[in-house]
Amino acid sequence: xxxxxxVESPASVRQALQARxxxxxxxxxxxxxFPLLPMMRGVLGRxxxxxxxxxxxxxxxxxxxxxxAASQQGEWCGVLDVPDLGxxxxxxxxxxxxxxxxxxxxxxxxxSTVGAxxxxxxxxxxxxPTRISASESSRLSARLRQAxxxxxxxxxxxxxxxxxxxxxxxxxxLGDGHGHLADRRLDVEVRQGQRAGAPRRSELRIxxxxxx
Amino acid sequence: MNVSSSRxxxxxxxxxxxxxxxxxxxxxxxxxxxxxxxGTVFACSSLARAxxxxxxxxVREAQLRCPELLVAPYDAQADARAFEHVVTVIxxxxxxxxILRPGLCAIRxxxxxxxxxxxxxxxxxxxxxxxxxxxxxxxxxxxxPFGAEQAALRTQESAPVRIIDxxxxxxxxxxxxxxxxxxxxxxxxxxxxxxxVLGDFAAxxxxxxxxxxxxxxxxxxxxxxxxxxxxxxxxxxEADFGADVAFEPAxxxxxxxxxxxxxxxxxxxxxxxxxxxxxxxxxITVTSESGDHSERSWSHPHHFSAADVxxxxxxxxxxxxxxxxxxxxxxxxxxxxxxxxxxxxxHEAGLWGTSLDERVHHALARLSSxxxxxxVSTPSLGGGRFLAERRVLVPWGDESPKTQRAxxxxxxxxxxxxxxxxxxxxxxxxxGALGEPVDxxxxxxxxxxxxxxxxxxxxxxTISAWAGPWPVHQRWWDADTRRSAARFQMIDSTGMAWLxxxxxxxxAAEARYD
Numbered sequence: 001x002x003x004x005x006x007v008e009s010p011a012s013v014r015q016a017l018q019a020r021x022x023x024x025x026x027x028x029x030x031x032x033x034f035p036l037l038p039m040m041r042g043v044l045g046r047x048x049x050x051x052x053x054x055x056x057x058x059x060x061x062x063x064x065x066x067x068x069a070a071s072q073q074g075e076w077c078g079v080l081d082v083p084d085l086g087x088x089x090x091x092x093x094x095x096x097x098x099x100x101x102x103x104x105x106x107x108x109x110x111x112s113t114v115g116a117x118x119x120x121x122x123x124x125x126x127x128x129p130t131r132i133s134a135s136e137s138s139r140l141s142a143r144l145r146q147a148x149x150x151x152x153x154x155x156x157x158x159x160x161x162x163x164x165x166x167x168x169x170x171x172x173x174l175g176d177g178h179g180h181l182a183d184r185r186l187d188v189e190v191r192q193g194q195r196a197g198a199p200r201r202s203e204l205r206i207x208x209x210x211x212x
Numbered sequence: 213m214n215v216s217s218s219r220x221x222x223x224x225x226x227x228x229x230x231x232x233x234x235x236x237x238x239x240x241x242x243x244x245x246x247x248x249x250x251g252t253v254f255a256c257s258s259l260a261r262a263x264x265x266x267x268x269x270x271v272r273e274a275q276l277r278c279p280e281l282l283v284a285p286y287d288a289q290a291d292a293r294a295f296e297h298v299v300t301v302i303x304x305x306x307x308x309x310x311i312l313r314p315g316l317c318a319i320r321x322x323x324x325x326x327x328x329x330x331x332x333x334x335x336x337x338x339x340x341x342x343x344x345x346x347x348x349x350x351x352x353x354x355x356x357p358f359g360a361e362q363a364a365l366r367t368q369e370s371a372p373v374r375i376i377d378x379x380x381x382x383x384x385x386x387x388x389x390x391x392x393x394x395x396x397x398x399x400x401x402x403x404x405x406x407x408x409v410l411g412d413f414a415a416x417x418x419x420x421x422x423x424x425x426x427x428x429x430x431x432x433x434x435x436x437x438x439x440x441x442x443x444x445x446x447x448x449x450e451a452d453f454g455a456d457v458a459f460e461p462a463x464x465x466x467x468x469x470x471x472x473x474x475x476x477x478x479x480x481x482x483x484x485x486x487x488x489x490x491x492x493x494x495x496i497t498v499t500s501e502s503g504d505h506s507e508r509s510w511s512h513p514h515h516f517s518a519a520d521v522x523x524x525x526x527x528x529x530x531x532x533x534x535x536x537x538x539x540x541x542x543x544x545x546x547x548x549x550x551x552x553x554x555x556x557x558x559h560e561a562g563l564w565g566t567s568l569d570e571r572v573h574h575a576l577a578r579l580s581s582x583x584x585x586x587x588v589s590t591p592s593l594g595g596g597r598f599l600a601e602r603r604v605l606v607p608w609g610d611e612s613p614k615t616q617r618a619x620x621x622x623x624x625x626x627x628x629x630x631x632x633x634x635x636x637x638x639x640x641x642x643x644g645a646l647g648e649p650v651d652x653x654x655x656x657x658x659x660x661x662x663x664x665x666x667x668x669x670x671x672x673x674t675i676s677a678w679a680g681p682w683p684v685h686q687r688w689w690d691a692d693t694r695r696s697a698a699r700f701q702m703i704d705s706t707g708m709a710w711l712x713x714x715x716x717x718x719x720a721a722e723a724r725y726d
Contacts, residue, residue, distance in 0.1 A: 060631035060726050076572050079591075086723060087591050087603045088629035101576060102591045102605055106583060113579065120575040169707040171725075174677040177661060180626045181701055181709055181725060211628035 034070040034123065034150060037094075039210070042202050043188050044162070048123070048152075051145040053137075055157040058166030059186065060085065061093075061206070063125045063152045068093040071100070075122035080114055081106055082127050082154060092211035111136055118149040125152045134158055163191040167201070173208065182208035219321035219331070219378065220442060222360035223338060224350045224367075225298060228315025229255040231347045232294035233284055244278050246271075247286040254286040288314075301345050305338055310442060316364075318357050318442055335373045348372070355381040357442050358435040362388060381438040386411025393432050398425065410436040453491075454549040455480040462501040462542035469543055470526050477521040480548060485556065490515035493552035496528050500541035509551060511610060514573065520609075521548060523577065527585035580608045597623040597686045598695075599633045599711075599723050623684045625699065630711055630723035637720035640712060641666045642675075642702075651717055652681045652698045665702065665712070667721065673704035681714065 033047030041047075048054065048066055056063050060082075071077050072094050078101040079085055091097055101121060106113040110129045117124050118140075137158045144151060153160065167189050173182025184206040191199035225231060229247050239245065244260035246253045253274050256265045263278035275281050295314040302309050302317065306324045311317045324334035335351040342349040351373045352364030359381035363374040376384045385392075388410045390402050407413045413421075414437035421433045434440040455476040463469050484491055493511040500506075510524045525546060529539045580588040586607045594604035642650045644660035651659050658681060666672040680700030687694045697715035699722070704710065709725035 058726070064631060083635050084632050086599070086629055086631045086633040087593060088599070088633075089631045090591075091593060092627065092629045097591055097593070100591055101572075101608070102589045103579070103583070103587060104589070104605075105587060109583065113583065116575060116579045116582075120572045169726075171677075171703055171707070171709050174679050174701055174703055174709070177658075177678060177680075179677075179679050181628065181703075184628070184725075206628070208628065 032148075034075065035073060037065060037069045039204065039206070040065055040069075043164070043190060043204055048150050049161060050122075050148040050150055052161035053141060053144065053151045053153060053157055053159075055153045055155065055160035055163045057155065057164070059169065060154065061089065061211075062164060062166065062186075062188070063154060064090050064093045064095060065206075066152060067123050067125065068095050070123055071095040074099070076101065076120065078103065078117045078121040078124040078126075080117060080124055080126040081110070082125060085125070089211055111140065114140065114151070115143050118144050118147045118151065120147075121149060123150050123152065125154065128153050128155045128157055132158065161192075163199075165189045165191070165199075218355055218441060219325070219353060220355070220357045220360040221319045221321045221324065221331075221335060221338070222312070222352045222354075222357065222364045223298075223302060223317050223319070223342070224352070224361070224364040225315050225342070225347050226350060227255060227257060228295065229286060229291055230257045232291045232314070233287075235294055236287075236290050237284060239282070243282050244280060245282045245284065246274055246278075247284055249286040291315075298342065298346050301341055302338060305341055306334070312357070312361070316361065318360065320442065321353055331375055332373065335375070339372060350374075352376070354384065354438070355379070356435070356438040356440050358440050359385055359438045362392065382414060383411075385436060385438055386414065393435060395428065395432055398428060398432055401425075414438075453480055453484050453487075453489075453553070454547065456545070456547050458545045459543060462544045464539060464542040466526055466529050466538050469529060469539075469546070470522050473525050473546055473548075474518065474522050477525075477548065478518040480550070481516065481518045481521065484550065484553065488556050489553040490556045491550040491553050492516070494521070494524070494548055494550045496525055497547040497549075498525075498528060498539070498543055499545040499547075500539060501544050502541045504541060511552070514570075515554070515556075520577065523581045523609075526581065530584060576608050585609075597684050599625075599630070600635055600637075603633065623682075623686075625682070625701075625711065628725065630725045632724040632726050634721060634723065637713065637722050638667055640719040640721050641672075642700075642712065642714075642719045643672075649717070650714075650719075652714055656681060656683055656698065662700070662702065665704065665710075665719070673706065676703050676705055678702040680712075684713075 033049050036044060036047045044066070048070070054066075067077050076099045077095065080103045083104050087097070090100070101117065103113060103117065114124065114126060141159075165188070167187040169187075170185045171181050171183070173179050186204040186206070187201065188204050189199040189201050230245060233239070233245065233247055234241060241257070244257055244263060244265070246256040246260050246265055248254060248271055251271060253265060253267055253269045253271070255267065256274070260274075260278055260281055263281070265274045265278050265281065271283060275283070291314045295311065299309050299311060299317060302319070306319050309317050309319055321331055321334070325331045328334040328337050331353050335353060339349050339351050349372070350364050350367040352360045352362070352367065353374075354360040354363050354376040355378060359376055362385060363376050367374045386409060390408055390410060390413060391399050392410060393399055402413060413433065416433070418430070418433055421429045425432070431440070457473050457476045459469070459472060463472065481491070492515050493509060494516060495507065495509050498506045506528065508528050512520060525548070529543070576588050588608040589605040590608060592604050592606060594602050596602045642662045642665045644650050645663045648660060650662045653659065662675050662678055664672040664674050678700055681698030682700075684695070684697045684699055686696070688696070695715065697713050700712045700714070702710050702712055710721050711723040711725070713720055713722045
């Protein structure tokens, strides 16, 4: 076997290694993403990339809105340790509850649970554990990449693909003792994980009637 | 066609529902009894009939005619179950019994007639066995099942067996009224066509009947012309698929018990598979050393594999205590009984292997055996006036209930629905401009406009807009469970919108529009 390895030229070895690297790196193809609701395209232009982690802060609705289109197209979704998630809002955004898996209170087994969920579910909305080590997070990233499954973390996460943060939120429809909540406007900041530079800001309008 | 090969014996137990009810309720036959189905008499005993009670009579009318009448609800399932006993008695004498309906069953005549030396002898042997063990029976023998049934129904107490000679069944049926067909849709039409007896209908051309009345008409025509044949599956003696494991000495560790159950579970599933069946629901009974029984039904969205059965045993032993919990006392015995089975052909995997849904199912079943039953669930929307009540979590592996989201629910809030619904409402404080607590009086008006609110120890937030109160009343008729509250929508100075609830002068956040 050694002799065979010696025959290989440095060029072919380099090529093989490059192929391996590129297969391990997340690809940049557009079809390698989950679809988005039309209104969300202004926030995350190309869709939710498969096999990555997104960190969301400031709005649970955003997580539901990001998952909705994929769920409508038959993707299985999961909710891990978010006991207060509004189910009616999820259904209102169009998430198919028949293909939603709800896991509560994983306790000490957070890592193994999220791994098992990522193996079969396309999208997982999760509340991160109080402490997570860098090695654990990179191991989970590898597992997600392999399963081509995406995790939306409600909170901070070491090295996410993108960090989505709601800067401000405002409502119309509510007066001083009358009316009810109607249209909503969100200012959203998206920071690409590894890339330096200013975050991209966009405005998201959620008209009344979007969530039934 | 060989006429003798299609001869049929029909055994009829007169007033079967009454006989079955007497056996179930352990009643003597001196009392007149009537079985009631949806407010009218479904069946009545001969004594009641003598007093003027008839099928289809309203309960009150029946009781008026026969004041000492004993009234019991009709239970179709118990009726069918009790008939199993009759079939068992007949099966000891002749094989291949087909149940036409409880109280009536059919057997091919050829075999028994040859074995007992003639149709008359076969009929009296069956009748005698039934009269000794269950109830008096009548027997009819003819060329077709319908003919034999009519012959049996037309027997007398004094002459309990009636045999229609081979080849004469059609002429026996011919003078019977058309209503004998017992087809509510067809009979009035035939009457209007001027066909008043079965003979008239049988004389029609079969093809023409098929063109005009399709399948139902052809079936009725075959019956009237004595050309119908015995169909449907023969009654098979019920096999016992249950598993029963006894532990000696009694075990108290879940993994030991699960290991002990595994072999029996595998053999149970294998026996079911051999019979072409799969189990979709089962009942597990755990008996502990102290004599306690714990019994629980488990259902499966697809069907149970041996590993699933072991998982259910494990979950039942762990109870709600999570993965580390165990049985409270050493376990002596575990019984597993399939309570619902289905033909395995309905559950075959596709030609191209298992689908994604199947894969999801397996992975999540593994996850729920890791975290304990109930940790993995499928959510659905239920009913309720309070938002947290409307979230229904069905443990993975149980069947999900039918949701009723489409129904209107009083006290619902206008959309959008809040993205966060607190399982435990967060206590809050809401004050007016002068720092006085905001409250709602009995007329549903606020004493002052809310100006700021605070959660727990957090610094107060100024309220920039609000609406309410919207009253919520739940179960006002029940003193123990009634709740009465007022809802408010509020926006704080950071732009966050809240759904607050005021109940018994105490404020809490029910949901957050984040």
